[in-house]
């Protein structure tokens with residue numbers, strides 16, 4: 367396979383982008399009677415027509431089995447699948463497409479590293495470090511592997527603003543630390559963690575770092591060579607791509623030291639009654655029939671975002687977050703979680719209004735056409751740190767606008783009125 371061009375284009379300076387016009391790329395906003403104020407992109411992003419079309423095109427005209435046939439349709443299906451891998455490698459500036467393993471999701475990618483890499487390398491008494499803000503997908507796989515191997519799951523604490531204290535955390539890692547698994551952007555607090563600095567400090571102790579990039583890839587420029595992380599996991603559906611596909615990036619030596627999670631067709635070199643050998647990487651990690659349409663849709667989403675510019679998307683979402691933060695702050699009784707708006711935070715705002723259950727806010731918001739999330743956001747250890755069982759959460763993406771924020775504020779004020787909150 368050809369290596370990926372070295373220079374990332376993701377950090378290009380933003381040109382003026384007409385985000386209001388881009389909203390028309392998303393068919394969902396043209397359907398329904400009531401305007402849709404979709405503020406739940408941290409759960410899953412909406413899809414532009416080009417992604418939907420690419421999947422239609424694949425099933426209507428290009429569909430065939432991947433890596434399994436010698437006739438033209440099968441061969442072109444394999445080419446499309448590998449082209450998608452190159453697109454994703456390029457998107458995160460991986461040194462080589464073989465460092466991209468297609469999985470079902472960020473969750474599966476992290477489980478692959480926990481079961482395939484950590485379970486092989488952990489000894490009793492070793493440590494794996496995660497932060498207090500991790501999603502269950504970047505918590506439970508480590509909890510289990512630590513239990514099974516008599517290792518310790520250690521927690522990088524947060525300060526009162528929901529930030530990792532970098533200086534303090536540097537002193538935490540030591541000779542028994544075997545892995546740091548950390549999110550780049552918190553799906554509750556919006557905190558953007560200083561991954562480069564964490565990796566640099568981990569390197570001094572030879573500790574590999576896995577980055578949970580479910581909330582960062584597709585929302586800001588992410589360059590794995592610049593971060594110098596060992597593994598990185600993400601899902602297509604949070605990047606305006608289809609559900610059911612994600613990827614694991616791994617440095618080549620780390621992937622070579624990883625056992626496959628799933629065994630079956632397509633991942634073998636030779637199978638005998640007594641023993642078998644595995645195919646080359648990445649096929650070794652992709653047992654079963656590959657998700658061709660998913661990969662094609664994923665690549666279309668990556669191209670769509672790259673054409674807009676990741677820096678421009680990041681800035682647009684940040685300005686929406688700042689505006690929302692300001693407007694929400696003026697609502698009586700509201701508590702906003704996470705770092706102050708001037709600090710490093712992305713387009714996610716979690717909040718509570720004293721005495722009102724977040725589910726009630728979300729229900730009333732839904733009547734206003736405002737889609738927000740309420741619950742623990744798969745972050746119960748973080749909820750315990752915050753001293754609550756749940757929060758409401760608004761999250762922004764490139765298709766949101768000021769009208770969505772106005773509708774959110776109106777919905778919250780209405781919820782307060784209906785529920786008798788002063």
Ligand SMILES: Cc1ncc(COP(=O)(O)O)c(C=O)c1O
Nearest residue numbers: 471472473501503553578580601
């Ligand atoms: C920070 C973070 N990590 C991991 C995940 C898991 O992603 P997926 O459900 O696509 O596997 C999520 C999903 O919300 C997330 O927000």
